[in-house]
Amino acid sequence: MADSETLTRTEEQVSLDVPWNVIVHDDPVNLMHYVTFVLMKIFGYDEKKATILMMQVHKSGRSIVWSGEREKAEFYVQQLQAHQLKTSLEKAE
């Protein structure tokens, strides 16, 4: 019989994954109405929200159009690039 015992304690730590931002960049080719149209089509945004984001792209050169889990963010970037919008993906700060 052993005169000592080993106790094992398991602890779980859960932390939220860092969200990823989907960013649309301005370019001199894509028409403003088209950018609004694409944002409505892909994200289901209403016209008002899509127009605000489009204007951010136009005036500031870029806009975060969506934030969330990485896999979904990649899907959205792919969709936006398929519509020929200059789009990138970056970790939220």
Next chain:
Amino acid sequence: MKAMPTLEGGLRIDTEDASDWELLRSILGDANGCEADLASRLGAFVSEEAGGADWEEYVVPDLREGFHDELAEVGASIESAIYHADGGPGPIWITRDDVFPWYSSLNQARLAIEEHFQFGPGETVAEETLTPERRAAFMRSKFYCAIQSLLLEYVMA
């Protein structure tokens, strides 16, 4: 060349002579006119930190194939219309069913022209200072943009 919306929600373009058909054919030539294709240029926006290498391997080929298919569809429509018009004046229709390949192809052409010639925002370009080659490209881009605007207003709305 004249373009007008149809009662069915599409767009009809009437060419007046062979040069109009050549202008439509130039959509494909312009779209393919860049050293780096559009899929690669878009893929470059995904940084290494965000998985750029995987993006290049897995996503860019799909984008490339999609853009190529859209151009091929529009090219076939143009050639079919030229055939039916016997190379002379004649119509070509853009319906609601095929509006996205058309818009995409026109956009591919404009993006490639911009990539090559770097005009910037159209309203800032002094046309009279452009060389003949740059001026021709600029005018084609403006023509493609005009058709896109009609598609957005009357067909995609």
